[in-house]
Amino acid sequence: GAAAGLPSAERTRALGSRGICYLGIAAIAWGTVTRVEVGAWTYHYSDRGDYNWDQARNYCQTFFTDLVAIQNKQEIEYLNNTLPFHGRYYWIGIRKLGGTWTWVGTKKALTKEAENWASGEPNNRRSNQDCVEIYIKRKHESGKWNDEPCKLKKKALCYQASCQPFSCSQRGECVETIGSYRCECYPGFHGPECEDVVKCTELQPEGARMNCSHPYGDFSYNSTCVFGCQEGFERRGANMLQCLASQKWSADTPTCTAITCPVLREPDRGQMNCSHLHGVFAFGSMCAFSCQTGFALKGSESRECTTTGAWTGDAPQCEAITCPVLREPDRGEMKCSHLHGDFAFSSTCAFSCQAGFVLTGSENLECMATGTWTADAPQCEAVTCPVLREPDWGKMNCSHLHGHFAFGSTCAFSCQTGFVLTGLGSRECTVTGTWTGDAPRCEAITCPVLREPDRGKMNCSHLYGDFAFGSTCAFSCQTGFALMGSESRECTATRNWTGDVPRCEATTCPVLKEPDWGKMNCSHLHGDFAFGSTCAFSCQTGFVLTGSENLECVATGTWTADAPQCEAIPCPVLREPDQGEMNCSHLHRHFAFGSTCGFSCQAGFVLTGSESRACTAMGIWTGDTPRCEAIKCPAVAIPKMGQAACSHFHGDFTFGSTCAFSCQTGFLLTGSESRECTATGTWTGNTPQCRAISCPGLDPPSRGQLSCSHAYGNFTYNSTCTFSCEEGFVRMGAEVLWCAATGNWTRHPPVCAEDGAPFLKQVLAYSSGTALGLAGVVLSGTLIAILAKRLSDRDEKKKLLNPTSDLGSPGTFTNAAYDANL
Template sequence: MGTAAGLRSAGRTWALGSCGIFYLGIAAIAWGAVTWVEVGAWTYHYSDRGDYAWEQARNYCQTFFTDLVAIQNKQEIEYLNRSLPFHKRYYWIGIRKLHGTWTWVGTRKALTKEAENWAAREPNNRRSNQDCVEIYIKRPQESGKWNDESCNQKKKALCYRASCQPFQCSQRGECVETIGSYRCECYPGFHGPECENVVQCAKLEPRGVHMNCSHPYGDFSYNSTCVFRCQEGFEQRGADTLRCLPSQQWSADTPTCTAISCPVLSAPDQGELNCSHLYGDFTFGSKCAFSCQTGFALTGPESRECTATGTWTGDSPHCEAVACPVLSVPDQGELNCSHLHGDFTFGSRCAFSCQTGFALMGPESRECTATGTWTGDTARCKAIACLALSAPDQGELNCSHLYGDFTFRSKCAFSCQTGFALMGPESRECTATGTWTGDSPHCEAITCPVLSAPDQGELNCSHLHGDFTFGSTCAFSCQTGFVLMGPESRKCTATGTWTGDNPRCKAITCPVLSAPDQGELNCSHLHGDFTFGSTCAFSCQTGFVLMGPETRECTATGRWTGDAPRCKATACPMLSAPSWGELNCSHLHGNFAFGSTCDFSCQTGFVLMGLESHECTAMGTWTGDTPQCKAISCPVLDPPSRGQLSCSHVHGNFTYNSTCTFSCEKGFLRMGAEMLWCEATGNWTRHAPVCEEDGAPFLKQVLAYSSGTALALAGIVLSGMLIALLAKRLSNREEKKKLLNPTSDLGSPGIFTNAAYDANL
């Protein structure tokens, strides 16, 4: 490791200032191979024994001190040139070319023209990779000047230990290194040796304005921000936001709030106005109440209020004379009125009368009162009434009324319900004397012929409106051992006839039985073939099993005991299709029974493992074991060189319906299909693609060359050499497409069509 040495000057003392105190002194310590001199807060150091390339020199300085020297003024250069010993390779300082700009590496700030200290014809007189800077110390010519050098050259490291620390200047200014000390350049709004003081603005105390302030550095100090807002109904005059500036002044004058004004109101005709004001006459919050003189009514709102928008609530009211509802002439009557203050207003009087044949119902006269209502109830003329009529029993009443229910000239028609006949007048009318014409009619039920019981049977009747009349119902029944032939009941209809035909009683029989398929029947009869008491025995042929009772008997209800038996063939276990396969069966005597034959097959992409056909034997077992369907396999795929392979397998690795996706690394182009899948033939849909180095940059260069006007005049401007090169490159790509997809042509799909290939160039 290199050694570090401070500036050693024979009999010379460094003078460095720190915090306003001028400090003089020298301290020399021998520590192995390291010698250093320290005075004040800022010190210089250099590598006494070792020479380093620029990066090594900077690492050395950052390891033992702060960084390579950052020179700030000509006095500092003179001091260094005077104090440092001569070295034939000179010293590295903290300047380097970064992204084409000479930069102080410690602060990452660009070198300004004012701070440049280059030697004559420098920098970059050799114009090649001279990105680091040395300082000529005690050089015979241009001593203290700078020169750019190759960063790999070996030189002394000229270091410094900084006096500026991260938290100096109160973090409110920039710490500037000086020889032996530092100074604070305060940011706007701050002052003091350490920028510890903040500029103060006058305290704001607005009246009638809501203020919300934020103080990052103290109440009403630099960068304090105050936002102003007026209450609802007030209007702000001045800026919304004020900020304390570095000049100790606010950015604007304090705003004020004034109440919003509404238009001046006046009292309505024949009325009065009474207002109260909070913030000034007819301004926001003012309320005005309206009233009218006796005999007049206020039309509109009783009060209005000045809103925050400068408008009054509601519309302007006015006073009108009190009115009563307009009276109308009663039907079949007359109206005679006298008015004092206007039609149908207070003091108006109206008299009522009726035409001949009608009677007045209500007061003979009414008067409009001060409250806008009429005395008494509404008068009307009512027609003379007859007694109310009602419909006859089992009948209906339909009336038409001219002047009211059952009044003069009302007409009522009579009718009977279905099954009844009207006895009396069909209609009656109310006369002027209040009586009805004619007598009251009535309805009588229609009669049917008398019924009698059948032989060996009985008759039971119910009568609603009289014996064997409309609505009568008669039920028929037979003695034990007989069954009723015909309707069980008959009803007398509205036409005077009975529903249905005459019933009769017949001996009970059971349904005729027959032998089951593949079976036999043997019966004995007591009262006739298949009648009550008959017994039948059942049996099955060899190879079939009887399902149901062995015997059945005809009961008194005409039904056989038990259910009908049947002969069922011996059954085998039910078969099901294998996974990815199909089952096709033929059955002679029932599903999966003796004699059934089942054939197995597999879906596309699968092969059958086992017997194709099975048969159900007489013992109820199948020939052979249940087969299986296995997916057809395709050859195993490998990822292409400089590419990747991603596969999904539905039925097993690299089997039917497996899909594989190919991709290429950056800078390589996939030549062939992006996706392959395993077909039912055991083959992949395409050849596996390959990854080839992308040649697109060449084509982009040709296209760039032919852009603009040259593209529009392609046939004229393009030189023969460019056309030949492009044709050759495209020819080579066509050859590669043919190698990758020998079966494809311009019109049929292959691994790549021309369009798909060109899209991937």
């Protein structure tokens, strides 16, 4: 049974796994193994190491199918009898998902009848015991299940499924059975491998188009047929039929009939002529419409019954042809008679005018069948008077009731500003066609006579007479004097001059002020800061004058230069130190006399130099230039049997430096894996150390001795232990064990067995610990002699090729296999 479940020889060596075939055939002969492959459900487990549940499932899915899914009590009994005892037991494929115990391989919930829990299980014990182990060869309740935390490490118990991706023709669910499988077919399929499909009757619709898709054969299960009708016809019945698993179609076969439109009627005073292709007023019917003389068709001249069951266009009507609406002429009257509607075909209208107006055009009009009147509409026009003109220097404003300068028109007259009207202010056009009154005139207004100012001159121009409306006079002053008042004056329509009486005064310059941090001394000839004034300027200590020291007010009213200023003496611009900050206050301007700057450093740095500096009257700074230097930490110590990798940002072992620590193979780091130099000059974390990895402690075998050497401590990495047995006992297992970097011994500890047969002692001692699996095998004296000779020859070659190997090939019994059988 064990041989039949094993993978290939190469895979066995690579994975270190064992297989157990639930149903299989194997024949064993000394020196060779004959294997008979069967397509059956097989079991496998790992013997090289223990895994947590997720690692165990990954192992099973990588090399087999999944963690084992137990189907019945017989399988549990078989597994318990066949698998070797392991103190931590075996993981199986059950896990709590969403609060439900679930077979992870099939994603099906564990049923009550399939449960195989040990008494009192599952109990969870408040530690997330969401995974399941099986007790194998346990003293109590062997073969039962127990819930455990998924992080614990146990053996992985796997299975190789007999179902393949194309089992059941992909038309049913493949169900594993002992040694085989069965197919549960999906609806619509049947047969041992679900290879047969259900068929429906072939469809043959009349008068309808049909488009079918047949995924499993013509008119078979899941065949779908879509039906449609020609344009202008509508379907009676379902638009799609599907072949069901019951061998029947989902509905009856549909039919097509022509679409009908509403019945039409001919319009009043009109006619209708129709033709019908598929029935009276049905799809394709056409109707044409017309009207009597004097009437016009409103709407569609022809209409067609469409595929939607509606007529094209709008319902037509016959309406009397209309003429444009007529209006009574201004100052006239109109009388009309209407036979078929207002201003429609056959309507007539008569026109007349009021007294004082005359009619131009026809007195009578009639609306014709063409929609036009027999003539244009007449008008009533008023009597006209001669055209008037506005007076010189004046304006005329007219209102015309019945036309320009016609009966009822009135004109009002006015003069331009500065002129006065002589004559009538308005005139009117009378019934006789003449104006009332005589034509008016406009004459200019006069102002008082003007005189030129002292120390100045006057120049005048007169448009309409001396010092009359429109006269202007310009004024000017001698050099050094400015005109106060209006430079020019004009005679207005109010008989007054514009502006004020002008006078000549000495020119003034802008008032000067003492500059900040300075003094000013002035002298004035013609008034404060006027033409001829002079000013001298000076500055206080620590300031320098920018601009002219002396200014004079000239005849143009400006100073000979811009006003000077006193500016603070500057110092060189300062910069904040690297990794530091600078805070300055400026009394007069940036980095000038009176400015002060304070300096500080960022966390992890210390200031060297002056903490503050001031700009003096000499333009230089007090103190020395400051710097920020990184705070230092003590150099780190490299742990024994370890390494350190450091990075330095601001200098060796200074603020910001970081060091990462690691250990050599076989050692574990205790303390901080990385440390950083802080702003206080100390390192974060604790000093790391490298300690040797420990293996489980070993005891001398019963009836034997143990001798060990320890390089780094009792039973730690690189420790070696040698085993020997008392007289009369033989060692079964490795002679020397070595503690590896994984924390495990290279092999299982040996045992001392009683020397029952001298020839067996010789064979076992000579084979360097190779054990023979003797379960169920009866050896004769001849076979033992042959076996001893072959093992002796084989182990001699094995020592030469690989002195440390303890792994057998397929068909031989290895130490590991022997240990498992114990």
